[in-house]
Amino acid sequence: MREIEVSVIKEAVAELCEEANLLLPPMMKEKIESCIPLEESPVCKEVLGDIVRNIDCAKELNVPICQDTGMAVIFLEIGQDVHFTGGSLYKAINEGVAKGYVEGKLRLSVVKDPLRRVNTGDNTPAIIHTSIVDGDKVKIMAAPKGFGSENMSRIKMFTPSATKEDIIAFVTETVNVAGSNPCPPIVVGVGIGGDFEQSAYLSKKALCRDLRERNSDPFYSELEEAMLTEINKTGIGSQGFGGTVTALYLNIEAAPTHIAGLPVAVNIGCHVTRHKERII
Numbered sequence: 001m002r003e004i005e006v007s008v009i010k011e012a013v014a015e016l017c018e019e020a021n022l023l024l025p026p027m028m029k030e031k032i033e034s035c036i037p038l039e040e041s042p043v044c045k046e047v048l049g050d051i052v053r054n055i056d057c058a059k060e061l062n063v064p065i066c067q068d069t070g071m072a073v074i075f076l077e078i079g080q081d082v083h084f085t086g087g088s089l090y091k092a093i094n095e096g097v098a099k100g101y102v103e104g105k106l107r108l109s110v111v112k113d114p115l116r117r118v119n120t121g122d123n124t125p126a127i128i129h130t131s132i133v134d135g136d137k138v139k140i141m142a143a144p145k146g147f148g149s150e151n152m153s154r155i156k157m158f159t160p161s162a163t164k165e166d167i168i169a170f171v172t173e174t175v176n177v178a179g180s181n182p183c184p185p186i187v188v189g190v191g192i193g194g195d196f197e198q199s200a201y202l203s204k205k206a207l208c209r210d211l212r213e214r215n216s217d218p219f220y221s222e223l224e225e226a227m228l229t230e231i232n233k234t235g236i237g238s239q240g241f242g243g244t245v246t247a248l249y250l251n252i253e254a255a256p257t258h259i260a261g262l263p264v265a266v267n268i269g270c271h272v273t274r275h276k277e278r279i280i
Contacts, residue, residue: 002136003083004280006092009140012278013096016142017072018104020276021064027211028248029055032271035185035245044243048185051238051271066272069106070144072097072126073204079135090128098122109147129201141277143208149186149270152178155200158262164223167192167264172230174266175247180240187211187269188231188250190224193257203267206251208275213251220252227252238271 029052036048058065074093101108101123108123154174158166171190178186189209191202214221228250237243248271257263 001081001083002079003085004138005086006084006089007086008280009084009089009138010092010096010099012140012280013074013093013142014100014103016140016276016278017097017100017144018106020142020144020274021066021069021104021106022062023059023276024055024065024272024274025276028271028273031211031248032185035248039238039243039245041237041241041243043241044238044245047238047241048245051185064106065274066146066270067107068109068146068148069101069123070146070274071110071150072101072123073143073145074126074128075139075141075143075205075208076128076130077133077139078130079137080132081136082138093128094124094126097126098124138280139277140280141208141275143204143275145204146270146272149178149182149268149273152182153200153203153265153267155196155263155265157196158264160260160262162262164226168223168227168230170264171227171250171266172234175231175236175268176234178268179236182268183270183272184236184240184246185238185248185271186246187271187273188227188247189267189269190227190250190252191254191265191267192252192263193255194263195257195261196263198255199263199265200267202253202255203265206253207267207269207273209251209253211249211251215252215254217254220254224250224252 039045111117189203189206191199231247236246
């Protein structure tokens with residue numbers, strides 16, 4: 001049994017929240033740069049160039065890449081041989097989020113109640129997803145999520161008679177409905193299967209998968225490519241100015257489901273789809 005002080009988790013979460021908002025994963029910047037020669041619209045070529053320059057400026061000036069520094073989403077993979085000491089794990093995570101956002105001078109965007117709308121003042125509480133895995137390590141991923149893109153996400157409870165084409169059409173329709181609102185070029189996470197809430201969880205997890213990794217199942221990796229192709233035919237383009245690059249990449253995560261159901265969730269991320277992870 002390995003013991004880990006929750007204070008270690010607190011400090012890691014604080015650092016990850018701040019780093020994720022200041023530094024875009026290098027592969028994201030590279031992906032955006034690689035799309036510039038592929039873009040047929042002169043206006044959108046310029047917009048993509050501006051996005052790259054904004055990423056560079058944020059790094060140089062040590063300021064957030066986007067003014068919406070998001071609601072903190074924390075994914076925890078906890079080894080079953082780990083024992084946390086020194087207090088409450090979830091309290092430590094929220095203290096870490098508060099420290100990262102307040103001391104990092106990141107925008108505080110969380111309200112305590114959805115209808116009474118009073119700001120909590122420290123960007124807590126976080127959305128925390130926990131899974132138990134083999135081993136004695138803890139993997140923490142901080143994925144700040146802005147709501148310009150989050151608000152454009154959708155879910156549909158298909159019947160099992162739905163075809164691949166029906167699902168592709170729903171995902172493409174979701175992007176069309178979103179239009180310029182999620183600040184394209186976007187990233188698309190698709191969750192298929194499970195039940196109502198698991199499909200949404202899968203779509204969020206899909207957003208955080210390394211863009212260089214296709215689904216390990218050839219059936220779904222081909223479906224990822226088919227969906228991406230259809231989305232990039234919409235003509236929405238960067239920031240909605242019209243163009244051939246609307247989405248940078250699309251990831252699918254799937255899970256077993258009930259014989260009577262086929263849930264499909266679409267979680268949209270903007271070109272600032274941020275996540276940072278650490279293993280303790």
